[in-house]
Amino acid sequence: MSEVVRNLLSRGDLSFRDFVEVALYHPESGYYAQQTSPVGREGDYITSPLLSPAFSFALARLVREFVSRAGDAVCTIVDIGCGDGSLIHSLWGAAGDGRTRFVGVDRALERVPAEVRSRVEFVRTIDEIPRGGRHLIFSNELFDALPFARLVQREEGLHELWVTERDGHLDWSERDAPAEYRDYFASRGVALQKGQFADISLEWGAIYRDICRVVDEGLIVTFDYGYPQSKLFHPRARRFGTAAAYAKHRVSRDLLADPGEQDLTAHLNFDDLIRAGEELDFTTLFFDRQAVFLLALGITAHGLFTPVTDLAVENLSAGVDLLDRRDAAHQLVLPAGIGHDIRVLVQGRGIGSGWSFQQTFKDQTKLEDAHQK
Ligand SMILES: C[S@@+](CC[C@H](N)C(=O)[O-])C[C@H]1O[C@@H](n2cnc3c(N)ncnc32)[C@H](O)[C@@H]1O
Numbered sequence: 594m595s596e597v598v599r600n601l602l603s604r605g606d607l608s609f610r611d612f613v614e615v616a617l618y619h620p621e622s623g624y625y626a627q628q629t630s631p632v633g634r635e636g637d638y639i640t641s642p643l644l645s646p647a648f649s650f651a652l653a654r655l656v657r658e659f660v661s662r663a664g665d666a667v668c669t670i671v672d673i674g675c676g677d678g679s680l681i682h683s684l685w686g687a688a689g690d691g692r693t694r695f696v697g698v699d700r701a702l703e704r705v706p707a708e709v710r711s712r713v714e715f716v717r718t719i720d721e722i723p724r725g726g727r728h729l730i731f732s733n734e735l736f737d738a739l740p741f742a743r744l745v746q747r748e749e750g751l752h753e754l755w756v757t758e759r760d761g762h763l764d765w766s767e768r769d770a771p772a773e774y775r776d777y778f779a780s781r782g783v784a785l786q787k788g789q790f791a792d793i794s795l796e797w798g799a800i801y802r803d804i805c806r807v808v809d810e811g812l813i814v815t816f817d818y819g820y821p822q823s824k825l826f827h828p829r830a831r832r833f834g835t836a837a838a839y840a841k842h843r844v845s846r847d848l849l850a851d852p853g854e855q856d857l858t859a860h861l862n863f864d865d866l867i868r869a870g871e872e873l874d875f876t877t878l879f880f881d882r883q884a885v886f887l888l889a890l891g892i893t894a895h896g897l898f899t900p901v902t903d904l905a906v907e908n909l910s911a912g913v914d915l916l917d918r919r920d921a922a923h924q925l926v927l928p929a930g931i932g933h934d935i936r937v938l939v940q941g942r943g944i945g946s947g948w949s950f951q952q953t954f955k956d957q958t959k960l961e962d963a964h965q966k
Pocket residue numbers: 625632640641642643673674675676677698699700701717718719732733734735738739800
């Protein structure tokens with residue numbers, strides 16, 4: 594990867610956005626082109642589906658609810674940015690009925706094991722998702738993995754950050770930001786303060802629109818690290834943007850170090866998705882923290898939420914293993930960590946409301962009780 598980057602830089606500087614594209618998605622040496630998954634306990638960072646089976650258990654409840662409300666319509670359950678395919682495979686295992694289609698989409702499918710490929714259909718682009726019937730489309734940490742630009746407001750105007758080679762090292766440079774980034778902020782009424790950084794992807798809205806176009810009738814359920822716009826561009830709370838690099842479960846701000854060896858990510862502007870969906874006649878049915886969503890779906894019915902006093906274990910090592918797995922399941926919904934930091938957006942078209950995940954709005958006390966447990 595260092596050679597790929599140096600070759601590119603010998604022809605001229607790269608915008609940081611293009612640097613991220615190469616570092617993450619270069620077909621041979623990009624971060625996501627690796628055969629072994631960078632996601633998981635042994636990898637660089639962990640995601641909800643790989644943290645605990647309780648996540649797919651809760652989502653399988655939604656799949657069954659969705660299929661049972663679809664009548665005669667054929668349902669297609671999709672996971673976009675499916676990584677190694679483990680979530681869509683678990684959903685197939687828990688809620689497959691021989692009629693419902695299960696599809697995984699990822700631009701890098703190298704990490705999907707052969708036995709999973711034989712059970713679930715996999716495609717590389719959103720365009721290839723089978724059309725017709727009803728769609729239930731999930732994504733988990735797709736948008737925070739899209740290449741993003743890094744911008745900074747200077748006295749003389751908005752600048753974009755670029756990558757250059759200086760004395761054999763990768764270094765930053767700045768240029769006037771192209772009109773599309775200036776328009777991005779102007780059209781949203783966002784004025785960055787002098788010295789304030791912001792990390793944005795024009796693909797957030799574009800990819801979400803592509804997803805909306807697949808769905809005649811159905812739900813789009815997006816799990817991701819992100820904020821509503823007013824928080825994402827808050828001049829004090831996020832003065833330095835949200836860009837971060839992850840390697841071996843450590844976060845760093847050294848975004849140019851070891852290209853291809855570390856994950857590069859930025860928090861998404863959820864308002865871009867909400868607006869894109871609503872412009873295409875989708876209704877926003879839910880937007881809140883992951884913990885609230887999973888509790889409403891009934892995640893606490895999973896065995897890993899059984900009270901400790903009701904558990905029987907055969908020996909010490911089985912007990913320790915069970916406590917570990919319980920801990921992981923609880924992290925999905927605890928206020929500190931992934932349950933709090935990840936937000937869930939659900940938008941629907943042509944399928945009404947009254948879904949189990951919406952009970953949060955009606956019966957907050959019940960949810961808070963579940964949270965206490
Ligand atoms: C952070 S990983 C999340 C993987 C998985 N969803 C999980 O939760 O463990 C992001 C995934 O999105 C995929 N991806 C990025 N851009 C994509 C696109 N435009 N279409 C499909 N997949 C994409 C990447 O290849 C990567 O596997």
